[in-house]
Amino acid sequence: MNTRAGSFLWNLRQFSTLVPTGRTVRPYPSGFCRPKIAYSNWNPRKLLSNFDNKMKSSIRYLFQDTLIFKSGGDGFQTKGISTATVLTFDRLLCPRRLSFNSKHFVSDNGLKKNFHHEPSNEDVLTKRTKPTPINYRKLSQECNSLSDVLDIFSKAPTFPSSNYFSAMWTIAKRMSDDQKRFEKQLMFNHPVFSQLCEQIMREAKIMHYDNLLFSLHAVVKLGVPQNTLLVQTLLRVVQMKALKELDRFSVLNSQHMFAVLAAMNHCSIILLNECSKIVTSNIHGCPFKILISILQSCRDLQYFNMDLFKGIADYVATTFDIWKLKKVLFLLILFENFGFRPVSLMDLFMKKAADEPGFLNVKSLVSILHVYSSLNHFDKCWTHEFLEVMASALTGSLHHISSENLLNAVYSFCLMNHFPLAPINQLLQKDIIHDLLTSGDVERDVHKLHVVAACLKLDDVPCHKDTHLVLPRLPSMPLHPRAKVAEVLSSLLGEGRFSKSVWLPHNYYVDFEIRMDANRSQVLPFSDVDMVTSATDIQRVAVLCVPRSMYCLDSTHPRGFLAMKMRHLKVMGFHVIVVNNWEMEKLEMKDAVTFLKTKIYSPEALSTADINLQSTC
Structure with a gap:
């Protein structure tokens, strides 16, 4: 390590709470x-x-x-x-x-x-x-x-x-x-x-x-x-001194710079980017505790660097056999904090956890379920076996699990469309429900209980179709439908042919609803829908306007809650259209109209020349 740079870092790391600049x-x-x-x-x-x-x-x-x-x-x-x-x-x-x-x-x-x-x-x-x-x-x-x-x-x-x-x-x-x-x-x-x-x-x-x-x-x-x-x-x-020393930083200097800046609570993008490059290019042989420290510092600084995250994930996946599962789990928990989904690493962990369930205790079990349900990660070969192993481990822990952990575990299973009977039956006991509604973070628990109730009603859970939970109503949230999307729909469809801010059963909310014929070739005015004799002649279309946080980091892979909501809307008879807020805001009006037209109308309708589409002016 360069003596001067190392001395600078050593002294800087002694400080715990300084100012973000x-x-x-x-x-x-x-x-x-x-x-x-x-x-x-x-x-x-x-x-x-x-x-x-x-x-x-x-x-x-x-x-x-x-x-x-x-x-x-x-x-x-x-x-x-x-x-x-x-x-x-x-x-x-x-x-x-x-x-x-x-x-x-x-x-x-x-x-x-x-x-x-x-x-x-x-x-x-x-x-x-x-x-x-x-x-x-x-x-x-x-x-x-x-x-x-x-x-x-x-x-x-x-x-x-x-x-x-x-x-x-x-x-x-x-x-x-x-x-x-x-x-x-x-x-x-x-x-x-x-x-x-x-x-x-x-x-x-x-x-x-x-x-x-x-x-x-x-x-x-x-x-x-x-x-x-x-x-x-x-x-x-x-700072501006740290930058002067940057070209002298060794690999160890760069690794420690993350903790230094986190201690100062200062997200210096220039320093972090340069140190990320050095860390990523010298990742092999890096101690696991250093990797954890880097990710913890990135979390504290809200610093997102996909190259750094991928470099760490690929390195751990390549050397997977030398790490204990508990260490890898800690890494996955940190990745979930960023919304980052390391596919290869999660596949390896899923297989290993299914093969060696002995390391599972209540704490690790709840954490694993949270990570996989939040990132909506599935593997074609191992998902079913993995979920069965997780359900078996949870069932074996029911005699000493807390109400909070039980709810968290069942909630995660519901997001992944998996319903182990024994944990669900215990969760639905009156004393457990009463405990959740009277202690802890009641608002958060009520939200999760509503999700569980919706899943038991809408998903393929025949043993619990008649379950009825009496739960407090969720607090109403302010509704702000996307103005640009509303303007585009008005231009494309005309007024009176779509509805804004629609509340559906099970506390589901959609930004816009459109009603079309069964072939999605034409839009029906809401006033004419009641004249249609058969519900099978109507196709309801739900338009969801979503932020980046609803997807995994730097991808279009929906996270757990969005994936479940889309699944449930389809069960309720909707055709679901997802509009990414940040992409729509960048489009010119003409391009935005074209984009939504291709989303709303079926491919067959768009390819048929004699279909009378609405004006796009």
Whole structure:
């Protein structure tokens, strides 16, 4: 591992909760211009050791309208401060007031050059008396409060200012919650706190990255809000540094970067994409715990990279025999969180689970059923045997399974159109139903019970056709039919020839309903439907407008609930048309009309020239 990149990552990984920086950072307050600072080859650790303590000026406080906040965690609030008296730094750090003289010259690129400079008595005196950088451990031992640290800073500020923040956080960790809350309030009200904040922002770009990272950690832990300019500035400098080190990252660096960014709660697409390429191209031999850590970090960051997911899934499928089934199951659970369906890996797991059911306990059983039902995964050769093994294992666990786990397992079986009698009979017991309706997440359980009841009525379950569950009504959801689809249907069919926002039995909802003749060659106005003597002369058409989340990731494979809904609508006599919202929004009106026409009318009707189709204008 590259030593410098590895050190950077090691320090960055120590932090647990920092700010996502995808948000727009607030602009600098009016009247404040951030100085452009350029440096030649000198030691940054010694740059700020010499301060001109004699010169003081009153400047506009950096955090005007920005550092007025209230902490959600500790309940303290700062006061708005408009100005603060601060010490003036070396002119190299404050180029706003640079002046020309015979000894100094500022070139076009902002670098300061010396000409014919001879040390004066004042220079020698300054060099002898410059303050020594203070050690934050020593400082935290000598001080008993956060205000004590700020008092020391006010007497002789030294570089780097990260030591003061680190010392204050070290002291705060020793305090009780009440004392910590009180001390933080005093810290924010301290007259030099604003000066310390401004100084650390000035030092950020030249500060050693270890000190920079510790500063960022301490600032956030001390309660400075994450949307302030202070935190955002420190975080940006820590990033835009990570990017500079990216070309030096080893494979191990890239693997750990996911956990680093997750700890910061920052989804840097550039860093993640580059690290994903390195991880994927070097996947063989990667420890399983690293694979799990990468996927957990992607989940926390809501980062979806199909090449990365496929690379991990294909690697585990290729080396399937060396992994324990419980480890592979953990991987599949993470994949399900993304909606990603690794077909080959799930086929292998299905076969192995059917052959070796001994590893199944209630927890793993419920998890397996959830993954396979959610991703709607079936294998032609192994699905029936797999479901039978799962049902047998569930039946053997009925004497000690909880009501919640029993409902989850039966719900998953119902999504997959499989109905083991013993688990269903136990679920329908009055005491189990009462338990589910009075404890836990009642709204979620009621929804699942409604699904189970619909499956027992509509699917091929002859033993339970007469089952009647008395369940609370589901809360009504706001209905927002897709405006563009409605416009297209109006253009294609005309008004009065389709219905919007239709509720059906078993709590099913369709965006639009169309009624056609049995051959789907012409659309029937709703007013004429009642005149048709036989129901067999009518074909009901359900138009479902669905988002991406209803499909498996980066595919058109419907997930479990959508697949079940389509199955049930067909049982209820509907021809089902699925319209993908994101695709429809991209189409021009003419193309959208053509697309829906081919979906609505039967192929035979479209190919017959003498069929009088509606105008598409």
